[in-house]
Amino acid sequence: MRTVSTVRTISLLVIVMLLATLLAACSGAATPTKAPEPTKPPEPTAVPVELMKVSAADCAYGGAFKSIEALDANTVKFTLCAPDVAFPSKVAFSAFAIHSSDYLEKTGGTGDLLDKPVGTGPYMLDKWQKGDSVIMKANPNYWGDKAQSPTLVFRWQKEAAARLLELQSGTTDGIDNPGPDDFKVIEGDSALKLYPREALNVFYLGFSNLVKPFDNEMVRQAIAMGIDRQRIVDNFYPVGSVVASHFTPCAIPGGCDGEEWYKFDAAAAKKMLADAGFPNGFETELSFRDVVRGYLPQPALVAQDLQAQLKANLGVTVKINVMESGAFLDTAKTGTLPMYLLGWGADYPDQTNFLDYHFGKGASQQFGTGFTDVHDALSRAASLSDQAERNKIYADANGLIKKHVPMIPVAHGGSGTAFRADVTGAHSSPLGNEHFASMKAGSREQLVWMQNAEPISLYCADEEDGESLRVCEQMTESLLAYKVGGTAVEPSLAEKYEANADLTEWTFHLRQGVKFHDGSAFDANDVVASYAVQWDAANPLHKGRTGTFTYFNALFGAFLNAPK
Structure with missing residues (x-):
């Protein structure tokens, strides 16, 4: 009996305790419990880039x-x-x-890509005021040495005399290609400074063998002998210019190996033209763009002199055709211009930049149908690392170019830049790629540069005009670069x-x-x-x-x- 009673007593106690717990819970007096730890967000998973x-x-x-x-x-x-x-x-x-691959995709490879470049360079585009100026501002996040001037302005003027006047008046800080008569003026002015540019360029008279009578090699050879190139250099080029003995300047390795160009001989030229079937000459057209270049400082006067020489020496009647710069370049490369004035400035100091670009397998049709013997020679030379062996092949290539006469190399033109004397870091580049981020215009907040013409577009993968390239070079960068004011390659x-x-x-x-x-x-x-x-x-x-x-x-x- 005692045992049963004890069990009942314990059961009652358990019930009482349970009821007390329930009443405490209802009254909010339950013993507090520790809050659970907040759940940590999952670590972000890096999306692998393809x-x-x-x-x-x-x-x-x-x-x-x-x-x-x-x-x-x-x-x-x-x-x-x-x-x-x-x-x-x-x-x-x-x-x-x-x-930027994203920007290429966004623009569809054209459109804004042409006018609003997104590069990595020391300057970035502020605005391009068509017909007036390109304004750039310093890139605050540039990876290298920051631009010295907060603002860089590019303007243009085709007349050398007008560019010099702007420099003298202080409305610009630097100009490209002073005229032949301006070199001494600049050197005599203590407020200005001249920076001569090495003549790593060539001016040539080009032909298209797709247009008669320039499909006849003897006609091209006759004209090559019938032009007094020394007269052109003496009359229309500044100090430092020379008559071209080869297409490539002699400072480029292999540039002047092999036979020199034809000597001027009007009588022999006249006879050869007659033997080619044109004893009384013929009529043709000479096209050019009226834009000053280091290789051609006075294009209109040179065109007129060539017109006069061809008439007097060969009986060839020439009509002069002046074209807008972009249209001229686009048309020239199609091979539809019978005869034209063009030139080339070095992009890098190697024969491939001169000969392969103009006469190699991948060259444009500016001279018409290419010459397979020249193609073969240039391909062999480009594949060798021994410069002496390359030069032997370039000597052969130069001889073949002389034989076929796709063009007549006239001059390697001396040129330069000029700046106000207080511009620090000013220079000229033999490659025509002056680096303006290195320059400071005295105490002025902006540096104003005046070149010969307006850029055609600012997507320079699809341009070959020097004025376009120079603007692009301030805003976009390649894997490697050329030393400022020089030609050596650097990171x-x-x-x-x-x-x-x-x-x-x-x-x-x-x-x-x-x-x-x-x-x-x-x-x-x-x-x-x-x-x-x-x-x-x-x-x-x-x-x-x-x-x-x-x-x-x-x-x-x-x-x-x-x-x-």
């Missing part, structure tokens, strides 16, 4: 590239179809500047590079932390995309201003997927 690669099935398509690939975010490898000793010099050129967007033993694989290690002007990060995919839109004709962004991409075609051969 590395770009563009490649050809094989090298039968005729171009220089086998593939371009991003090995990782900061490394790009170019695999070539043949060795190219000049590859670093080509990569440094402004036509191969790196653009830029790539900090270093190396090649394999046979010069067919070139690997570039990119500078990290670089930003485009729009704030986007620079990486290997931007490099691949920038080259791919030029190389691959089937790329939807292969557009530009004309879609010609002349530099790429001339220096790297055929386009991938080129239309049949």
